[in-house]
Amino acid sequence: MRSDLARMIYDDIGFEDITTCALIPPGLNVKGQIISKEEGIVAGVELAFEIFREFGVETEILKNDGEKIRPSQIIMEIEGDPRKILTLERTVLNLMMRMSGIATLTSEMVEMVRKVNPDVLVAGTRKTTPGLQFFEKKAIRSGGGDTHRYRLDDSILIKDNHLALVGGVTEALSRARKYASFTKKIEIEVETMEEALEAARASADIIMLDNMSSNEVTNVLTALGKEGLRDNVIIEVSGGINLDNIMQFAKTGADVISAGYITHSAKSLDLSLDLEKMY
Template identity: 65%
Template sequence: MNQDIAKILYDDVGFEDITTKALIPPGLEIEAEIICKEDGVIAGVELADTIFKEFSIKTSIKRYDGDLVAAGDVVMELQGDARSIITVERTALNLLMRMSGIASLTSKMLADVKQVNKNIILAGTRKTTPGLQFFEKDAVRAGGGDTHRYRLDDAVLIKDNHIAVVGNVKKAVEKAKDYASFTKKIEIEVENSHDALEAAATGADIVMLDNMSPEEVQNVLEDLENEGLRDKVLIEVSGGINPDNIMEYVKKGVDVISTGYITHSARALDMSLEVL
């Protein structure tokens, strides 16, 4: 079992599940189902399966990551020791519901933006829960989104504080290109048209327009086009993007929209574990 998940599980259990041990005799075998109580997209099934199997609980998966589900659908069937099933129930459900909520929100937002630009990429940022970032990113993928960076070693992403220390955009991009392997893309976060032009001219692969209004984004795109630089870089927008304003950015013709909203503001998809 993943060490992070094992710690979460055993932090919840502590020394023992007092209630379950008091009420349920050892060796009692039961059957149970995990049921979805609302429509959405499933994620975290393999993770839940791993948790149950760690306790010798037999599973039969009925819905897989990325599957659409409706209220009443059975996600997984369980058979095994009653004490074990009830003890790990909450942890498995919490992770499954959290990941499915992220996948569902990602899927909904992606469907909306694809109506305007079928080639646009919707990505999750690193605004994730410490210790759960891999699983939350995996949920974004299950919903059809792009994971962006899992960790700091995935790619170069030069942010405003990096630039503040180094001195300027040009120097930051040059230093990154000198240091990083050719296998690593170089992305830089900018806040105005001048810096976007400088980043593109210096050889950045991706220019992130951070916390800009749709009108400011449009101006940057026009400036890049006028300088013959638009086709040399991917343009990503990020910062404060949510379901209420995302379409205004999509209409501007950017390549990537990244948002922390799909991880930090997703509502868990409601599910329950029912003993048969």
């Protein structure tokens, strides 16, 4: 994480912040605030704290990751060298705004589904921005969602292209079971009722019902129940899920709803950094 933050900062700075170095003399001190400009769930506060601390800027956190914020609320107070603060400003705000937007959308979706299915999990996917996956997953957690896999080594997830090359659900699960440690869960993505039943009979830990309608999901769950397999497997639904249809999938009784929408369609939350007169 620290190396990722350092890369973002120095990619933005280059050799130096020539505007700030030209206008602001060294040896000054300034106070400032990071302020919300709209309602939402804040995220990225801990990371902003780490960045400022690394550069010797003092901070006081007034709103923690995952807390609700309203317009004009102060999230963090800062004090230190204005040359450092101005140089870090855009990187800190971009990260916080992006993460807060994801946390806000996640929270909205979680609140919606819990009204009809209190136990369902809302999860992200690996459809994240390259280089930002750790931060975007952290934002999902701040919004009350589940991160799903961070990386490929977290668990086994057999997808459609794996199945196309291996030749079938049962064979893929058998190979995965032989290769994986007992500590790793094995998930498989299926697109039909027949594949879902085959996966459950072959003892998959998690079955992802991909791009099925809510009615199709309900039918799969009913069929699993009739065979006495429903309680043996975690059912995840995924594919094209958004604010308009997530309630339909929550009502099916699925255990997990995963949505790339959380990251690829989240709107950044508007935040600002305001500085007071130097002294």
